Amino acid sequence: MNEELLINADECYRHAEHKAAHYFKSLYAQVLEKTYVPSLTEDIRSWKHNHIHHHSLFSFFSRTKGNPDSHGYHHYIQWLKYTGKLDNYLNRSISYIFMRDLSKSLDSPETLRRIDRVVDSLKNHLSHSTSTNQGAKDETFSMAGLYRIAQKEGVESSLIWVINKLKTVSSNIPKGMDAEQAQRKLIKIIAGVIMQEVEEMNDKTPPEERSRRLDSAIRLGFSYGLTYPFIDDLLDAKILSEEEEKQYSDLIRTTIITGEVPDLGEWEGNNVALIEYIHAELRDAFMYIKNKQRQDTTKNFFEQSYVFFNSQEVDRVKDLSNANYTNEDLYIPVILKSSSSRLIVRSVIGAPEDKKLDDRTFFYGIYNQLADDFADMFDDMKDGAVTPYTYYMKYHDKRLDLINPFEMYWTVISNLIHNVYDSDRKTCEVILDRAINGLKRFKVRMGIKKYNEVMELFATSNPKFNRLIQEMVRKADDVDFFDKLLRDHIITILKNNRREQEDFINTSKTLRNEINHILHIPQMEDMSLMKEPILDAANYSLKGDGKRLRPIVTWFMGINAYGLNKLAIIPLLRSLEYMHTASLIFDDLPSQDNASTRRGRPTLHEAYNVAISELTGLFLTQKAIEEQTSLDQFDSKTVLKLIQYSAQTTANMCRGQAMDLDSKGKKLTLNQLNMMCFYKTGIGFEASIIMPAILAQANELEIEVLKKFARHAGIAFQIKDDLLDLEGDSTLLGKPIGKDAENNSSTFVSILGQEGAKKEMWENYCIAMEALQELPRNITFLKHFLNYIINRDR
Ligand code: IPE
Ligand code: IPE
Ligand code: MG
Ligand code: MG
Ligand code: MG
Numbered sequence: 001m002n003e004e005l006l007i008n009a010d011e012c013y014r015h016a017e018h019k020a021a022h023y024f025k026s027l028y029a030q031v032l033e034k035t036y037v038p039s040l041t042e043d044i045r046s047w048k049h050n051h052i053h054h055h056s057l058f059s060f061f062s063r064t065k066g067n068p069d070s071h072g073y074h075h076y077i078q079w080l081k082y083t084g085k086l087d088n089y090l091n092r093s094i095s096y097i098f099m100r101d102l103s104k105s106l107d108s109p110e111t112l113r114r115i116d117r118v119v120d121s122l123k124n125h126l127s128h129s130t131s132t133n134q135g136a137k138d139e140t141f142s143m144a145g146l147y148r149i150a151q152k153e154g155v156e157s158s159l160i161w162v163i164n165k166l167k168t169v170s171s172n173i174p175k176g177m178d179a180e181q182a183q184r185k186l187i188k189i190i191a192g193v194i195m196q197e198v199e200e201m202n203d204k205t206p207p208e209e210r211s212r213r214l215d216s217a218i219r220l221g222f223s224y225g226l227t228y229p230f231i232d233d234l235l236d237a238k239i240l241s242e243e244e245e246k247q248y249s250d251l252i253r254t255t256i257i258t259g260e261v262p263d264l265g266e267w268e269g270n271n272v273a274l275i276e277y278i279h280a281e282l283r284d285a286f287m288y289i290k291n292k293q294r295q296d297t298t299k300n301f302f303e304q305s306y307v308f309f310n311s312q313e314v315d316r317v318k319d320l321s322n323a324n325y326t327n328e329d330l331y332i333p334v335i336l337k338s339s340s341s342r343l344i345v346r347s348v349i350g351a352p353e354d355k356k357l358d359d360r361t362f363f364y365g366i367y368n369q370l371a372d373d374f375a376d377m378f379d380d381m382k383d384g385a386v387t388p389y390t391y392y393m394k395y396h397d398k399r400l401d402l403i404n405p406f407e408m409y410w411t412v413i414s415n416l417i418h419n420v421y422d423s424d425r426k427t428c429e430v431i432l433d434r435a436i437n438g439l440k441r442f443k444v445r446m447g448i449k450k451y452n453e454v455m456e457l458f459a460t461s462n463p464k465f466n467r468l469i470q471e472m473v474r475k476a477d478d479v480d481f482f483d484k485l486l487r488d489h490i491i492t493i494l495k496n497n498r499r500e501q502e503d504f505i506n507t508s509k510t511l512r513n514e515i516n517h518i519l520h521i522p523q524m525e526d527m528s529l530m531k532e533p534i535l536d537a538a539n540y541s542l543k544g545d546g547k548r549l550r551p552i553v554t555w556f557m558g559i560n561a562y563g564l565n566k567l568a569i570i571p572l573l574r575s576l577e578y579m580h581t582a583s584l585i586f587d588d589l590p591s592q593d594n595a596s597t598r599r600g601r602p603t604l605h606e607a608y609n610v611a612i613s614e615l616t617g618l619f620l621t622q623k624a625i626e627e628q629t630s631l632d633q634f635d636s637k638t639v640l641k642l643i644q645y646s647a648q649t650t651a652n653m654c655r656g657q658a659m660d661l662d663s664k665g666k667k668l669t670l671n672q673l674n675m676m677c678f679y680k681t682g683i684g685f686e687a688s689i690i691m692p693a694i695l696a697q698a699n700e701l702e703i704e705v706l707k708k709f710a711r712h713a714g715i716a717f718q719i720k721d722d723l724l725d726l727e728g729d730s731t732l733l734g735k736p737i738g739k740d741a742e743n744n745s746s747t748f749v750s751i752l753g754q755e756g757a758k759k760e761m762w763e764n765y766c767i768a769m770e771a772l773q774e775l776p777r778n779i780t781f782l783k784h785f786l787n788y789i790i791n792r793d794r
Helices: 009-033 036-050 057-066 073-082 086-100 109-130 143-153 156-172 179-200 207-225 227-236 242-258 272-292 295-316 327-348 355-375 377-383 388-395 405-420 425-446 448-457 463-475 482-518 533-543 549-561 567-588 610-629 636-662 670-695 700-727 748-774 780-791
Strands: none
Touching: 009 242, 009 295, 009 327, 009 355, 009 405, 036 405, 036 425, 036 463, 073 086, 073 482, 086 109, 086 355, 086 425, 086 482, 143 156, 143 207, 143 748, 156 179, 156 207, 156 272, 156 748, 179 207, 179 227, 179 327, 179 482, 207 227, 207 272, 207 327, 227 242, 227 272, 227 295, 242 272, 242 295, 295 327, 327 355, 327 388, 355 377, 355 388, 355 405, 355 425, 377 388, 388 405, 405 425, 425 448, 425 463, 482 549, 482 567, 482 780, 533 567, 533 610, 549 567, 549 670, 549 780, 567 610, 567 636, 567 670, 610 636, 636 670, 670 700, 670 748, 700 748, 700 780, 748 780
């Protein structure tokens, strides 16, 4: 290697190992002396007063009534509120996070004040988002909710950026890895980095600086978080071949040591495309972090990174069939990887050095790792991964020198409480809560039988202590944590969203096919006398590769939301697509946008001529009305109302289109822009939602809310269309790009710029989502339709 080295890797790793060995030695001595037994026995004795309740009849009822298992997020929070447990629950959870993620010590009055403030605002948020009687409302983790928060903080662009990044990451996660888990981890890391940065600021930080620092935190969090799915998890998942793995590890190693990302070079193996994507993403991420470092933090950052990376490598290459690992071999990398993964967070944001804080982080890490490894021991065993637990499971009979990892776990806890946190009561409380909770969760997940087996295998040599622990696991209450609840909740939401969105896309595909079959306009009479081009022209336009969104929406509204008869509304589906196709024919004319392709084929005036196109446009709008008049399953007054509405729609679309043409080269205001887009595009979407509502005789109030939704969904649709004209792919779109700039059209992009247009799209997205909350009925597909609108690439 002839690149210049930024750090001396071996030396820095040796140095870190040395420190870890020292820590290990002290823990080992405590394991041998069993100091944890008397100290924790004492701690648990006083701890249990707050956790073991002798249930009165009342509390028995309140316990059973509220169903305190944490399956339903909202129910559980409600239950905590109802039983008066919410304050304690949140306090315990936030205190724990301050200790674990921010390495704070809980004996500082300042920290306790901060915790109280966070608890208060979280409580506030939770009472808003969980107090509604409709379980379907879920604002805890909605994109619209997040965007509103980002707006308040002035970091909309960063949120839009990170949402897109998360989306591409999850779509690039290879089979064999869990896309939602990867997303969740990333979200967690980003949240951790943001929390760190927030802790570095205070009330006096000016708002612009706050926004700027939060923006960096989001991007840094993502950049650092990316290493989890794409380095650690990828290497764990055994997706790459052995050679690929080696080549990949070398690449990462070289990057950290030299501070430069090498080119990918020749890649032998089956995963070229994956690696190319990851290489490009990690390179951007790496460069972003590197460029954010100050001169005095760079070296520290690279050293931390190296220790983190290398300790994981050392751990990963261990082989469960090797019977000769020493206790040091087992525990030192654990100490190193768990502490460096946390230490690095502060160095990523370039936080000032804080020796006390760093020490706490260093000592704390192994606690977390041992708790995690305990929970995962059977999965790890299946994967053949070496952890203190799997190794002990396999060799405890033959290797009497091996430390029992469960004893090590309690030793670490005792050491943290008494030696690191100076026997602070609150620390003791929170750590014991967490430890007992971990065992309770494990017991529920594994079932009693398996749990007892595990407890027998890892029993400490002190039966009295074992019994005490088991008694706590059986009887202690109030040891659960919000972050665990949130974790499950986020995964549920991510998985549900993905499933629902897939369902929506699949149903839409099927519908699109069905709609394609009903659009054709048949010959009305014998035309053998003369060639008649209009019908051919109309069918040519209809046959193109359109998305059929308007009739699809109408179908969902009509059938799903209003339970109308499928056959009865077919004419309505046709009429909407006819109206829309007519608008496209006009829009493409040389006198308007002058476009040469549409729906993946030459525009109508290219294939035929302008005159025929004009006539075909008119023809189709009339055909649309004719279809509506054949809605004979409905009451005629209702149909009349529908036709009136429809005629107004077409007229308004013409007005919108004229405004559009008239505004070429003009600098419209945002209000004018919104109005123009509502008329030219929003109204068409409104029609597809409102027409079935008219047929179903929905009440005025509901129609008003639906109109509000449609208006903003429609505008969001047009903004996305404007953005695609700038950054889309014309083959996918089936129409040319760059047309708006060429025509000097006034669009969201030309007036607000690309970033501004994105923000405005999100603004409209949020208003539309919020409108859905006002609806008296739950129309989930509208939510998915809206998500589709802003995420589509055609
Ligand atoms: C294009 O509409 C015209 C706009 C309102 C921006 P679509 O994007 O729905 O076009 P097709 O029907 O799929 O061709
Ligand atoms: C068209 O807007 C609006 C209509 C409903 C005709 P655009 O002119 O942006 O539509 P595309 O991009 O040509 O499809
Ligand atoms: Mg146009
Ligand atoms: Mg156009
Ligand atoms: Mg366009």
